[in-house]
Amino acid sequence: MMSGLFVTLEGGEGVGKSTQLRLLRDALQSQGYSVLATREPGGSAGAEDLRQLLLFGHNPLSLRAEILTHFAARFDHVDQVIRPALADNQIVLCDRFTDSTKAYQGYGRAEGDPAVLELIDVLQAQLNLVPDMTFLLEAPREVTRRRLAVRGVPTDRYEQADEGFHARIAAGFRAIAQQQPARMRCIATADRTEEAVNSQIMKEILSRLSHG
Numbered sequence: 001m002m003s004g005l006f007v008t009l010e011g012g013e014g015v016g017k018s019t020q021l022r023l024l025r026d027a028l029q030s031q032g033y034s035v036l037a038t039r040e041p042g043g044s045a046g047a048e049d050l051r052q053l054l055l056f057g058h059n060p061l062s063l064r065a066e067i068l069t070h071f072a073a074r075f076d077h078v079d080q081v082i083r084p085a086l087a088d089n090q091i092v093l094c095d096r097f098t099d100s101t102k103a104y105q106g107y108g109r110a111e112g113d114p115a116v117l118e119l120i121d122v123l124q125a126q127l128n129l130v131p132d133m134t135f136l137l138e139a140p141r142e143v144t145r146r147r148l149a150v151r152g153v154p155t156d157r158y159e160q161a162d163e164g165f166h167a168r169i170a171a172g173f174r175a176i177a178q179q180q181p182a183r184m185r186c187i188a189t190a191d192r193t194e195e196a197v198n199s200q201i202m203k204e205i206l207s208r209l210s211h212g
């Protein structure tokens with residue numbers, strides 16, 4: 001029986017997902033909850049190997065191969081890490097999940113091609129695990145570009161994509177949120193401190209934990 005809570009954070013690069021993941025983990029742990037903080041692509045040993053290939057591989061994969069590789073990583077992560085943690089009644093916080101595949105590969109790379117969106121839905125259905133709550137963090141591209149320049153990490157394949165790609169991703173995430181309003185909450189992070197964003201998300205998670 002699964003009884004934990006599965007929470008995902010989504011959005012483009014630099015919106016504050018990993019910052020919020022860390023703040024949420026610390027805040028929930030300090031209230032006595034058992035928390036697993038993880039991320040995709042990656043999160044299990046095998047999936048971290050696939051992450052290297054996806055983000056820094058030397059040869060571009062065809063679109064469907066790229067989608068299947070993201071899902072290969074995701075199945076390993078779910079089977080070996082996420083499902084066992086949920087069965088152990090933990091709160092799982094995950095930086096990105098299937099919504100990222102829909103936004104990046106489905107809306108970004110495939111420009112919303114229905115056949116590609118359907119492939120992603122079929123794979124997601126086989127996974128048989130949907131997040132209980134998803135927070136879509138949003139900020140205008142000018143803001144996230146500035147933040148990423150400050151962060152100064154090496155850019156991967158996706159961060160180097162052109163601006164049209166990033167605009168399609170943002171619109172794609174929006175479309176997913178509109179289709180699944182019960183699961184997904186949009187949170188604006190541009191003009192708010194990390195702490196303000198954190199307390200809003202904490203409030204929603206705690207309310208879900210107390211009301212089911």
Ligand SMILES: Nc1ncnc2c1ncn2[C@@H]1O[C@H](COP(=O)(O)OP(=O)(O)O)[C@@H](O)[C@H]1O
Pocket residue numbers: 011012013014015016017018019020147148150151189190192193194195197
């Ligand atoms: N609410 C915020 N206000 C200002 N800067 C922020 C905020 N949230 C995150 N940052 C900064 O923006 C950068 C990107 O944040 P990060 O959490 O790494 O984003 P992501 O994981 O979504 O790529 C980091 O330098 C972080 O300190």
Ligand SMILES: Cc1cn([C@H]2C[C@H](O)[C@@H](COP(=O)(O)OP(=O)(O)O)O2)c(=O)[nH]c1=O
Pocket residue numbers: 012013014017018040041055070095096097098100101102104105156158159
């Ligand atoms: C999970 C996932 C990530 N990605 C991309 C989005 C990111 O550009 C990249 C790495 O994610 P991440 O490490 O979260 O980068 P960032 O901190 O910059 O947001 O992988 C996909 O294209 N499809 C997917 O299914």
